[in-house]
Every structure is written in structure tokens, then in C-alpha cells.
Amino acid sequence: MNTYFRILRFGRPYGRYAVPYFICIILHTVFNTMTFAMLIPIIQTMFDANSMMEAVTAMPPFEISTEYAKAVMNYGLYRVAGAGYTIKDMLFMLAILTVVIVFLSNLFRYFAQRTLENLRIHTLQQIRDTMFDRVARLQVGYFSNERKGDIISKITSDVQVVQFCITSTFQIFFKEPFLLIGYFVLLIGISFHLTLFTLAVLPVIALCIGYIVKKLRRSATEGQEAFGEMVSLLDESLGAIKTVKGYNATDYIERKFRRLDGRYSDIMRAIARRQQLASPMSEFLGIASLSFILVYGGNMILNGELTAAAFIAYLGAFSQVTRPARAIADAFGNINQGIAAGERILGMMDTAPAITDRPDAKSLDEFAEGIEFRNVSFSYEDKQVLSGISFTIPKGQTVALVGPSGGGKSTISDLIPRFYDPDSGAILVDGTDLRDYRVESVRAHMGIVAQETVLFNDTIEENIRMGNDTATPEEVAEAAKVANAYDFIMETEHGFQTNIGDRGMKLSGGQRQRLSIARAVLRNPDILILDEATSALDTESERLVQESLSSLLKGRTSLVIAHRLSTIQHADKIIVIEAGRIAEQGTHAELMALGGIYRKLIEMQQLAE
Structure with a gap:
């Protein structure tokens, strides 16, 4: 964990990015949740108009429920069209409202992503600058024992991986949890009992994804080291291209490069398999749990405990719960890869220069003797x-x-x-x-x-x-x-x-x-x-x-x-x-x-x- 927290420091100052990102994500979550909530009045208006059309001449008191939302829409139509509004007026209003909600949801998502991209670029610059400053100030002897290509790999490839550790942290602590909270607020608002049943299924998904993510870190470390060896050979070969050709050693260098490239590719395939397994696994488990919810919710409809429109909206909202869950799984994978690359970067940064100034060192202003x-x-x-x-x-x-x-x-x-x-x-x-x-x-x-x-x-x-x-x-x-x-x-x-x-x-x-x-x-x-x-x-x-x-x-x-x-x-x-x-x-x-x-x-x- 120490490595992880040290990596996060490169994203400072966080306030410059966290506050606008947090505000945009909250607003995106609110409007995104409202998009699925709009399914209920739209379906009821089309298939059971009488339940939607009721005269409301005064603004109803605030409460979190579908009845409150229905009363507000009827009051809005009453204020705009008067007491004689029709079903077509209701559908037209719902269509306009849906377009506005979706537009606002995506607008704030765009601003959130732009803020996150600014953080990513800022982090990249901070790490690269710090790395180069540390490397440039190391003693000459350090470079006699290290492969130049491996150093280049750490400053380029490893830094690219580490930056996603920070951006993924923002997703885990801000974006995806708020989306989950928004969806569950909607789900609870539709049916508290059905949501309790749903919550019993989610830990199974989390355990399966957690097992996959745990395997990623060791493979990520091996992958970064293999890439460093490959870059070292590439740098040495191109720097001595005349020697390579003069000794007819092209085939030898090609074999050596293919061997290193093959090892790196095998490691990357193993990492990709695990990463790509997390998303399909969570989706499969999500659909499987959706099937159980379909049975349980169907019984509630038959028993009159839930309307068909509310249940369809519930299924739509629950199908979106797996998306932030998958995103969290992917983010944890990125964080584990970032930690593995971060250990290599911090190992170089922690190398103390052997040649340093003494605390009381003085300046040689003039050479005299x-x-x-x-x-x-x-x-x-x-x-x-x-x-x-x-x-x-x-x-x-x-x-x-x-x-x-x-x-x-x-x-x-x-x-x-x-x-x-x-x-x-x-x-x-x-x-x-x-x-x-x-x-x-x-x-x-x-x-x-x-x-x-x-x-x-x-x-x-x-x-x-x-x-x-x-x-x-x-x-x-x-x-x-x-x-x-x-x-x-x-x-x-x-x-x-x-x-x-x-x-x-x-x-x-x-x-x-x-x-x-x-x-x-x-x-x-x-x-x-x-x-x-x-x-x-x-x-x-x-x-x-x-x-x-x-x-x-x-x-x-x-x-x-x-x-x-x-x-x-x-x-x-x-x-x-x-x-x-x-x-x-x-x-x-x-x-x-x-x-x-x-x-x-x-x-x-x-x-x-």
C-alpha cells in the first residue's frame, strides 16, 4: 500500500481536479438515474393512461417516490396547458423531458472526462519530469551497472502504466460508486423488497472479480521487466548497427529480439486474458442474477405488489448496475498494474546519488593555485x-x-x-x-x-x-x-x-x-x-x-x-x-x-x- 500512496502524490494538487470532477460526477449521476426513472411514466402513459392522468392544481410536497414524480408532471402540464391537457400532451412533455435529461447527463459526463484527462496529462508530466531529474543527477557509476534501455523503459512505458493508477483511483472513489448509489436509490424507490433480494446476489460477483484481479499484479511486474530488456536490446542494436552488419550478426540479433519479444508477448497475453475475463464474468453473473430477479419480480407483479412499468424500469436500472461494477473491476486491474510499474519507478527514484554535496559545502568561486x-x-x-x-x-x-x-x-x-x-x-x-x-x-x-x-x-x-x-x-x-x-x-x-x-x-x-x-x-x-x-x-x-x-x-x-x-x-x-x-x-x-x-x-x- 505504501507504493500505492506514493504514486498518488504525483497527482497533486488534487483540489484542482477533484472538486470539479466530483461536482460533474454528482450531476451526471443524478441525470443518468433520472433517465431510467423516465421509463415508468412513459410506459404507464402508453399502456395505462388513466393511472397517469390526474388533476393536480398545487405543487405537491417533496418526497422520493414515483407518485411524487407523477404529481409534479401533472402539475407542470396543468400550469402549461390548463385543465384540458390530453395524453398526447403528456407524451410530448415526457419526450422533451427525456431529451433534456439525457443531454445534461452526457454534458456533465463530458466535463468529468475532460477533467480526468487533464489530471492524466498532469500526472504524466509530473512523473516524467521527476524521473528525468532524478536520473540526470545520479552518479556516473550508476549507469555502468544499469541497462540504458531498461532506464528508458521505466521513464516511458512504466510511467504510462502508473498514470492510470491515479485516474483509476478517481473512478473507484468518485464516479463508479456514485453511479451505483444513484442506481440503488432508484431501485429502492421502486421496490425495497426486490432490492434486498438483489443485494444478496452482488457479493458473489465481487468475489469472482476480486479473484481475477488479484492475479494481475505479479504478471504486470514481469511484463514491465521483459519490456525493459527488449528496449535495451533495441537501443544497443540500433546504436551499433554498423558493427552488427559488419559481423553479419543480423540474424543473431533478430533471434535474440524475437525471443525477448515472444516472452513479453506471452506475459501480455496472460495479463489480457485475466483482464478480459473480468468484464464477461461480471456481465454473465449480472445476467444470471437478472434471471433470478425476473422470477422474483414476476411473482410480485402477479401478487399485485409491483406494477409492470415499475418492474421494467427496475430491470433497466439493474442492468446498468453491472457497468460500474465492471468498471471498478477494470480499474482495480489498472491499479495493480500501476503498482507493479510504480515499484520499478520508485526503486529508481529511491536510489540515492553517491556523489552529493556536504551540508557545509562551499562554492569554488575562483580557481587560483x-x-x-x-x-x-x-x-x-x-x-x-x-x-x-x-x-x-x-x-x-x-x-x-x-x-x-x-x-x-x-x-x-x-x-x-x-x-x-x-x-x-x-x-x-x-x-x-x-x-x-x-x-x-x-x-x-x-x-x-x-x-x-x-x-x-x-x-x-x-x-x-x-x-x-x-x-x-x-x-x-x-x-x-x-x-x-x-x-x-x-x-x-x-x-x-x-x-x-x-x-x-x-x-x-x-x-x-x-x-x-x-x-x-x-x-x-x-x-x-x-x-x-x-x-x-x-x-x-x-x-x-x-x-x-x-x-x-x-x-x-x-x-x-x-x-x-x-x-x-x-x-x-x-x-x-x-x-x-x-x-x-x-x-x-x-x-x-x-x-x-x-x-x-x-x-x-x-x-x-
Whole structure:
């Protein structure tokens, strides 16, 4: 139940929707009930006119009964047509009254449904916004352990299911109960004894439907998980479509997708069978109970306890009782599915970010001195990655990290913007532990250019502007010039307004990388992190990107991770990382004279070239 009540909070403020919905449902219920009550005078007028036609010259006192309704209609005709009104006048009045009642009933039903739809859309927006905010603020490490497709499934598919949990709650507590009350008021008004007999049948219907609904929740959870796996495979396959085709793995991926799709479809069939069984079952039980009522009511007519017109109206009203009963059954099914999806959503929302600001954290307003790693150690779960790392990057200097793959170079670069926190030791910025600053204030001084360039399916200008969303078009163009990107941008169809496609696939690798550098230039950071920014490029692209990087590095505090060692020979300090430890450090000349790992790496690259 805790999950259910937490889901309901997304519909707040309820007063904005509940009050108008409640008013419209009450009025709809009143006029809907009156529609069936109109059967009694219509039938009596057609088949027993004398019982309907009586002179009423004064407004009768109010009471809930068919006699009161008949007296009011006769008084109305008397006021309009005088004492000489006929049966045709009575039928004409009943026809007009029925049309007005049906119109009002459906008008208020429309307003109620529109209010409920506004609530549904509001709820969807609230959940999606909250989900995205929580996900966007989770630490980078969270996404290493979770499948992206499953996260997307929770924000899209699961949210769609959860919203019906709230709208179905409104139906259960407002619409359907009031309809049931309205119908039973009419039924009791027609015959109290027949209604008592009717009430003895309804618990059987409720027990049967309750058994079906109880089975839905577990299947709903399995269905949401299976859909998440399917979306994950779809996302991975489309993102790596070149690899899939290059390895002739299309058939393999198709088989895998069909297997997951088949499992999801089987679960959905099981859920649909149970959901669809509830409505026919309640209808069958309703008709069965109607048969018993027919026998019991028929005896009452034969004994003179009930008129034929009243009994026909009773049967009409009772046939409508099963409709809100079926709707309640369906609503409970939606709520159970919503709770199952809600558990997955709330599980993600309850994941606390590992990287948070301390209560007394301060802002890094100005970067003045430098960065220091002081005996830093770090591990990914049980795997030790860094051990006792200590070095400094004075302000305005460039420090390069080199060494064999898997040594921990990228992990060091990830610790500076606090994508992760070290297990032990400390990283100091201007002499203060990085964890004593607010995260966003630290990252505001940084620019990152990674090996894998991340661009969005948007225009060139908007991708560059991500580094500074308040920049003017002139500043964006100037950043592109510094990054050697301006010329190729102007050669595109719409210049800076050209859409670059999903992940920038319309551009070459070198062009994507230069846009990433332009983004960093526009940000104008004090601290720059370059993680193998040229390793995946051809010679010409590397030359252009390297020129861009040289412009970007001037006067900045920089940490550079390099695959091609020729690009970092002019760094102020070069640190060789091996197996998570510092093996060597010094200038290019000092390390070459040392004749250790760095020199061997240089010689190996020279031989390869």
C-alpha cells in the first residue's frame, strides 16, 4: 500500500481536479438515474393512461417516490396547458423531458472526462519530469551497472502504466460508486423488497472479480521487466548497427529480439486474458442474477405488489448496475498494474546519488593555485584500480598521463570532476578537499574533451552552445574558428543551423571532435581535461584537431591523457601510470634519459610508425 500512496502524490494538487470532477460526477449521476426513472411514466402513459392522468392544481410536497414524480408532471402540464391537457400532451412533455435529461447527463459526463484527462496529462508530466531529474543527477557509476534501455523503459512505458493508477483511483472513489448509489436509490424507490433480494446476489460477483484481479499484479511486474530488456536490446542494436552488419550478426540479433519479444508477448497475453475475463464474468453473473430477479419480480407483479412499468424500469436500472461494477473491476486491474510499474519507478527514484554535496559545502568561486592528488586510491566494486596516487598540477601547467591501457589513466581524469569519489586519500583544489566544494561550482571551472565525442541530434550551434547556453551567435562562431571547425561548418547545408543527426553521424570523426573542442572553447574553462582526444582520428584530422587543442591549452591548467606520445612531449610534466600506480614522472627529456617505461613506449610507437 505504501507504493500505492506514493504514486498518488504525483497527482497533486488534487483540489484542482477533484472538486470539479466530483461536482460533474454528482450531476451526471443524478441525470443518468433520472433517465431510467423516465421509463415508468412513459410506459404507464402508453399502456395505462388513466393511472397517469390526474388533476393536480398545487405543487405537491417533496418526497422520493414515483407518485411524487407523477404529481409534479401533472402539475407542470396543468400550469402549461390548463385543465384540458390530453395524453398526447403528456407524451410530448415526457419526450422533451427525456431529451433534456439525457443531454445534461452526457454534458456533465463530458466535463468529468475532460477533467480526468487533464489530471492524466498532469500526472504524466509530473512523473516524467521527476524521473528525468532524478536520473540526470545520479552518479556516473550508476549507469555502468544499469541497462540504458531498461532506464528508458521505466521513464516511458512504466510511467504510462502508473498514470492510470491515479485516474483509476478517481473512478473507484468518485464516479463508479456514485453511479451505483444513484442506481440503488432508484431501485429502492421502486421496490425495497426486490432490492434486498438483489443485494444478496452482488457479493458473489465481487468475489469472482476480486479473484481475477488479484492475479494481475505479479504478471504486470514481469511484463514491465521483459519490456525493459527488449528496449535495451533495441537501443544497443540500433546504436551499433554498423558493427552488427559488419559481423553479419543480423540474424543473431533478430533471434535474440524475437525471443525477448515472444516472452513479453506471452506475459501480455496472460495479463489480457485475466483482464478480459473480468468484464464477461461480471456481465454473465449480472445476467444470471437478472434471471433470478425476473422470477422474483414476476411473482410480485402477479401478487399485485409491483406494477409492470415499475418492474421494467427496475430491470433497466439493474442492468446498468453491472457497468460500474465492471468498471471498478477494470480499474482495480489498472491499479495493480500501476503498482507493479510504480515499484520499478520508485526503486529508481529511491536510489540515492553517491556523489552529493556536504551540508557545509562551499562554492569554488575562483580557481587560483592548482590541483593535488594526495595518496589517492580507488576501486570499482572489488577491483582495485588506483593505489597511492600522488601528484600536483600547478595552475597554468599541463600534466600528461601515459601508460599501458587499463592502468587507471581515465579513472584519474574522472575523479577531478567528481564523477567518482576516491576510496581513500584526497584530491585538493586550491588546498581544499574537492568534497568540501559544491559539485556544480567545481564543474563550472572545467571543460572535458573525451575520445568518444558525445553530440546530440540537434543543430551545430546548439551542440556547441551546450558549453555555454547564454553565448551569442558571434561567440559560438568565434569558438568554432579557434577549434578549426568554422570552415567545414560553413560548407554544410545550413551552416550553424545544420542538424547533425543522431550522435552527430552526419559528420566525420574529426569534425565531431572539433565541435567538441569548440564546445570547450566556448566554456572558457580554467581546468581542461583531454582524454585521448585524438586517438581515433586519421593523420589529417589529428593534425587539425591537434592545432585546435594547442590553442585551447594555452594558459590553462590541463590534464592530458595521450595515446600518441608525440602529442604530449611539450607537457610541463609527464606521468607514467602502470597497474594503478605512478611508475615514472618528469619532463620528456628527463624520462627519455631515465630509459624506463616511457622510453620503451616511445620506441615502440616509432617502430610501429
